[in-house]
Amino acid sequence: MSQPAALCPSCRAPIVFRWSSSVQTTCSHCKSILIRTDVNLERVGVVSDLPPDSSPIQIGTSGTYENRAFTVAGRIIYDYDEGSWNEWHIVLNTASSAVGSAWLSDAQSQYAVTLAVRAAPLPALAAVQLGDRFTWSKTEFVVTAITEARYRGVEGELPFQYWDKQEATFVDLRSTGGDFATLDYSDAEPLLYLGKMVDFDALRLKNLRAFEGWS
Amino acid sequence: MSAAPPNPGGTPPSEPQVQTLACPSCGAPLTVRSMGRAVTIVCGHCHSVLDAKDQLSVLERFAAATSKDTPLIPLGSRGKWRGAVYEAIGFQVRSMEADGIVYSWREYLLFSPYKGYRYLTEYNGHWNDCSVVTALPEAQGTSAKYLGKTYKHFQTCTARTTFALGEFPWQVKVDDAIRVTDYVAPPYVLSSETTGSETTWTLGEYVHGADIWKAFGLPGAAPKPVGVYENQPSGLRDSASRIWIAFLGLATALFVIFTLNQIFSQQERVFQEYYRFSASGTEASFVTPEFELKGRTSSVEVRTDADLSNQWIYLNYALIDEDTGQAYDFGREVSYYTGVDSDGRWTEGSRHDSAVLPSIPPGRYYLRIEPESDANLGLLGYTVTVTRDVPVTEIYLLAFAALLLPALLFSWRSHNFEQMRWAESDQPKSIGGGGDE
Numbered sequence: 001m002s003q004p005a006a007l008c009p010s011c012r013a014p015i016v017f018r019w020s021s022s023v024q025t026t027c028s029h030c031k032s033i034l035i036r037t038d039v040n041l042e043r044v045g046v047v048s049d050l051p052p053d054s055s056p057i058q059i060g061t062s063g064t065y066e067n068r069a070f071t072v073a074g075r076i077i078y079d080y081d082e083g084s085w086n087e088w089h090i091v092l093n094t095a096s097s098a099v100g101s102a103w104l105s106d107a108q109s110q111y112a113v114t115l116a117v118r119a120a121p122l123p124a125l126a127a128v129q130l131g132d133r134f135t136w137s138k139t140e141f142v143v144t145a146i147t148e149a150r151y152r153g154v155e156g157e158l159p160f161q162y163w164d165k166q167e168a169t170f171v172d173l174r175s176t177g178g179d180f181a182t183l184d185y186s187d188a189e190p191l192l193y194l195g196k197m198v199d200f201d202a203l204r205l206k207n208l209r210a211f212e213g214w215s
Numbered sequence: 216m217s218a219a220p221p222n223p224g225g226t227p228p229s230e231p232q233v234q235t236l237a238c239p240s241c242g243a244p245l246t247v248r249s250m251g252r253a254v255t256i257v258c259g260h261c262h263s264v265l266d267a268k269d270q271l272s273v274l275e276r277f278a279a280a281t282s283k284d285t286p287l288i289p290l291g292s293r294g295k296w297r298g299a300v301y302e303a304i305g306f307q308v309r310s311m312e313a314d315g316i317v318y319s320w321r322e323y324l325l326f327s328p329y330k331g332y333r334y335l336t337e338y339n340g341h342w343n344d345c346s347v348v349t350a351l352p353e354a355q356g357t358s359a360k361y362l363g364k365t366y367k368h369f370q371t372c373t374a375r376t377t378f379a380l381g382e383f384p385w386q387v388k389v390d391d392a393i394r395v396t397d398y399v400a401p402p403y404v405l406s407s408e409t410t411g412s413e414t415t416w417t418l419g420e421y422v423h424g425a426d427i428w429k430a431f432g433l434p435g436a437a438p439k440p441v442g443v444y445e446n447q448p449s450g451l452r453d454s455a456s457r458i459w460i461a462f463l464g465l466a467t468a469l470f471v472i473f474t475l476n477q478i479f480s481q482q483e484r485v486f487q488e489y490y491r492f493s494a495s496g497t498e499a500s501f502v503t504p505e506f507e508l509k510g511r512t513s514s515v516e517v518r519t520d521a522d523l524s525n526q527w528i529y530l531n532y533a534l535i536d537e538d539t540g541q542a543y544d545f546g547r548e549v550s551y552y553t554g555v556d557s558d559g560r561w562t563e564g565s566r567h568d569s570a571v572l573p574s575i576p577p578g579r580y581y582l583r584i585e586p587e588s589d590a591n592l593g594l595l596g597y598t599v600t601v602t603r604d605v606p607v608t609e610i611y612l613l614a615f616a617a618l619l620l621p622a623l624l625f626s627w628r629s630h631n632f633e634q635m636r637w638a639e640s641d642q643p644k645s646i647g648g649g650g651d652e
Contacts, residue, residue, distance in 0.1 A: 053251065054249070054250040054251045054252045054328060056328055056329045082254055082384070082385060082386070083252065083254055083268070083384065108252065108331055108332065108384055109327075109329075109330060109331020109332065110331065110347065110349070130412050130413075142351055144351065144414075145413070174350065174351040175350065175351060176350055176351050176352070176353055176360070176361075176362075177350055177362070178349050178350035178362070179350075197349035197350065199349070200329060200330050200331070201298075208329065211250070211328045214300070214327075214328055214329075
């Protein structure tokens with residue numbers, strides 16, 4: 001991983017990137033949200049206090065997905081009716097040293113890893129209902145949840161600018177074989193993420209958060 | 216960042232980390248254990264249902280008395296379960312009604328900050344360890360498929376939450392009605408819970424109360440299970456299968472030995488003589504000339520062929536070893552009747568009789584014969600034939616029965632177990648389909 005060093009335009013603390021393609025990051029010192037431009041870092045806002053969080057994952061946690069090592073570089077936190085969940089931005093390290101961005105979602109300790117996929121026309125949100133079936137990558141998916149979420153906050157590095165959002169709708173889909181898909185309707189054009197439900201133990205996570213009384 | 220990663224499956228924990236708050240309704244202390252994940256907290260004192268996401272505002276209240284349903288696993292109990300440390304944080308009683316009878320079962324919510332939630336359910340001393348599934352099951356009529364395995368529909372009911380204590384990552388509502396459908400493939404049970412348009416699937420595995428008591432260090436002993444539970448593994452079923460496999464092996468061996476015996480029997484005739492007998496005569500008993508049984512110890516057949524017509528003769532036989540005097544005594548009755556009545560011609564009995572002595576050593580032998588009959592039956596003629604090394608059948612039939620009996624017995628017991636299981640189901644007729652082997 002390359003680590004282009006820079007200074008926070010707000011507090012001058014050094015900013016270290018875990019992933020060379022990160023577009024956005026937060027200053028761990030002053031909580032400024034920083035956008036990477038061609039030449040420097042631009043401060044676009046500040047992170048409000050993050051909600052008390054119970055995910056065992058933290059920035060810097062490493063693990064394995066389908067025999068590829070990954071490191072957690074950032075996250076987006078969403079609120080919904082029944083609580084909140086984390087979309088951890090992970091950076092996969094492949095054998096060919098090609099590095100790719102993916103997402104590890106932790107919703108009430110149900111873990112899934114997904115990667116952005118370019119797919120032929122995706123359904124409009126209004127046309128999607130629970131139980132609908134879609135086939136991508138030769139796998140049939142069933143819509144199992146449609147969640148209206150509120151953007152709660154960001155931390156660390158992200159592969160896109162994501163700091164001025166308010167609300168987003170997500171459609172979760174599952175297959176009979178443990179595959180997982182999300183349709184992200186945050187922007188005008190829907191995005192598709194495909195991957196798998198994963199078991200906590202199978203991720204072989206290291207550098208997890210320590211919980212007082214649970215060590 | 217901590218240098219040493221915590222170990223989720225590691226040594227049992229020190230002190231539980233708890234957050235202490237006060238119930239806004241009754242002021243009793245509230246213990247919060249799941250670190251900001253709780254959506255609902257139920258006060259252990261006044262049973263108010265509190266909104267954990269909105270400053271513990273009181274939503275409603277359970278009417279049940281605390282003493283009515285005491286959790287067998289006290290909230291706050293910790294134990295190493297399925298490879299990780301879990302803490303009991305929630306308890307709820309759910310009830311269903313069938314034919315006017317209310318059935319209640321208890322659910323214990325377990326929490327680990329690393330592995331999340333799972334729960335233990337208990338009904339009549341039967342326990343299940345349940346987790347939310349990852350892949351999508353498919354319900355197909357009277358069965359459901361999950362990860363390539365087929366589960367049979369057991370029952371569908373409406374479950375209501377009648378009592379709760381502690382905290383939950385979902386909204387607990389008093390008497391909340393949820394449609395629950397169970398599909399079983401012992402020791403597993405696949406359950407779907409539907410509220411509105413949302414369905415959640417969980418997979419449960421039958422576990423023994425004693426294991427839970429040990430893991431969570433609970434006092435006393437687990438309550439004894441009553442009856443047969445929907446996904447209780449039979450054990451008998453496996454034994455029955457194994458016994459049938461053993462039966463098949465032994466029966467095959469038996470058949471091979473039987474066939475060899477039939478093929479290699481020498482069927483050597485060693486003696487034959489024709490005698491006449493009249494009951495009016497004086498000395499009935501006589502001995503035959505000697506004959507030799509050669510070769511190995513083998514079976515000996517003594518055959519009687521009598522010229523009878525509505526007559527009977529009883530023969531007291533003794534096969535006697537000339538050298539040792541060892542006698543093998545046996546009596547045979549030969550009778551044959553025939554006639555015509557309104558149904559036509561009838562016969563009873565037979566003119567022929569065969570007695571097989573299973574294991575006679577070689578040597579010189581003779582027969583002592585003592586015939587008996589009715590004096591007014593006149594002169595009766597009969598032929599006595601002695602043949603050594605004849606094929607035997609009865610002993611094999613007996614052996615076959617001895618093999619068959621335990622297998623049948625186990626199958627019957629296994630069948631009964633399945634009967635008891637499916638008697639509680641919505642699908643009692645599926646017994647025949649999968650009950651026995």
